[in-house]
Amino acid sequence: xxxxxxxxxxxxxxxxxxxxxxxxxxxxxxxxxxxxxxxxxxxxxxxxxxxxxxxxxxxxxxxxxxxxxxxxxxxxxxxxxxxxxxxxxxxxxxxxxxxxxxxxxxxxxxxxxxxxxxxxxxxxxxxxxxxxxxxxxxxxxxxxxxxxxxxxxxxxxxxxxxxxxxxxxxxxxxxxxxxxxxxxxxxxxxxxxxxxxxxxxxxxxxxxxxxxxxxxxxxxxxxxxxxxxxxxxxxxxxxxxxxxxxxxxxxxxxxxxxxxxxxxxx
Numbered sequence: 001x002x003x004x005x006x007x008x009x010x011x012x013x014x015x016x017x018x019x020x021x022x023x024x025x026x027x028x029x030x031x032x033x034x035x036x037x038x039x040x041x042x043x044x045x046x047x048x049x050x051x052x053x054x055x056x057x058x059x060x061x062x063x064x065x066x067x068x069x070x071x072x073x074x075x076x077x078x079x080x081x082x083x084x085x086x087x088x089x090x091x092x093x094x095x096x097x098x099x100x101x102x103x104x105x106x107x108x109x110x111x112x113x114x115x116x117x118x119x120x121x122x123x124x125x126x127x128x129x130x131x132x133x134x135x136x137x138x139x140x141x142x143x144x145x146x147x148x149x150x151x152x153x154x155x156x157x158x159x160x161x162x163x164x165x166x167x168x169x170x171x172x173x174x175x176x177x178x179x180x181x182x183x184x185x186x187x188x189x190x191x192x193x194x195x196x197x198x199x200x201x202x203x204x205x206x207x208x209x210x211x212x213x214x215x216x217x218x219x220x221x222x223x224x225x226x227x228x229x230x231x232x233x234x235x236x237x238x239x240x241x242x243x244x245x246x247x248x249x250x251x252x253x254x255x256x257x258x259x260x261x262x263x264x265x266x
Contacts, residue, residue, distance in 0.1 A: 003031060004031060005236065005240045006033035006240075006241075008032075009034065009089055009241065010088065011025075011034065011091065012036040012080060012089070012091065012124070013025040013035060013036070013037060014038040014065075014067050014093050015067070015095060016035075016093065017039040017045030017048075019191075019194065020093060020188065020191060020193060020232070021093040022048075022052070022228070023229045023232040024228075026052045026232070027056075027232035027233060028091075029056045029057060030058065031058070032057055033089070035058050036083070037049050037050050037053070038064075061084070063080055063083075067116060067121075068123070073123040077128060081131070086131035086134055087128050088135040088137060090125065090128050090138075090140050091143070091235060092125065094116055094120055095117050095120075095143065095162075097155055097157075099155055099202050101154060102156045105157060109157065113157040114161055117161035118161040118165060122168070125168075125172070129181075132176075132179065137179075137241065138181035138182070139181070139238065139239040140176075140181065141184055141239060143185075144162045144165045144166050144187045145162040145187055147163075148160075148165060149166070149252070149258065154199075165185065166187070174248065182244065182246060183247055184238045184249050184251065185250040186231060186234050187252045188231050188252075189252070190225050191227065191228055193228060220256055220260060221255060221256030221260055222255040222256060223255075224255060226253050226254065226255055231253055
């Protein structure tokens with residue numbers, strides 16, 4: 001018997017052309033959701049995500065938008081409503097990070113990361129909040145990072161804006177509770193994605209040793225990075241209409257990294 005927690009529910013997933021966003025879109029499609037697959041540049045990747053959503057039992061359409069641009073997000077909201085109707089579930093996943101020492105971090109690079117990570121979360125939430133109020137319920141899930149909790153070397157801007165997302169979510173959980181809108185955060189550690197692997201590749205090249213292997217050995221409890229599909233699995237109950245008592249929380253999925261300092265070395 002097919003599980004359909006989201007049967008007939010319209011869901012927007014931003015940054016869904018690859019990686020964690022794709023995994024989330026496909027998984028929620030598997031719960032029979034109608035998925036609006038957002039992308040900025042990679043239309044081919046978004047089309048593949050939509051194909052996978054349909055293959056897993058959901059409906060999907062692709063929508064181009066730059067989440068950091070107000071006019072683009074306004075157009076996105078209009079197009080999605082025209083295609084699907086009101087959207088009570090938003091997974092704000094689109095993000096970008098650049099590994100660079102703080103002294104080399106230009107204002108332009110700072111602003112670029114702010115624009116997508118934090119400004120984008122704000123704009124997308126604003127664009128679809130009325131839909132949730134009209135529906136009488138809603139679910140917002142922000143994809144942050146443990147970098148927003150612990151910080152991450154060479155990722156000062158990324159860490160700052162991922163921390164900002166957590167603050168935004170907690171404030172909105174308080175503010176939107178009376179509208180039956182629940183707001184939560186999933187904070188992955190390093191994940192088996194192009195971004196996660198490239199970060200360690202860069203550090204390894206600058207230091208002349210395999211830092212990914214060292215990280216897995218000394219900074220995780222599982223000995224591996226999380227997979228995008230595992231992050232997606234964590235999102236499912238946070239958007240489930242039948243689960244109403246979880247809000248304002250941060251769910252960490254990081255292979256035990258944030259507590260590994262208390263582990264006996266293996």
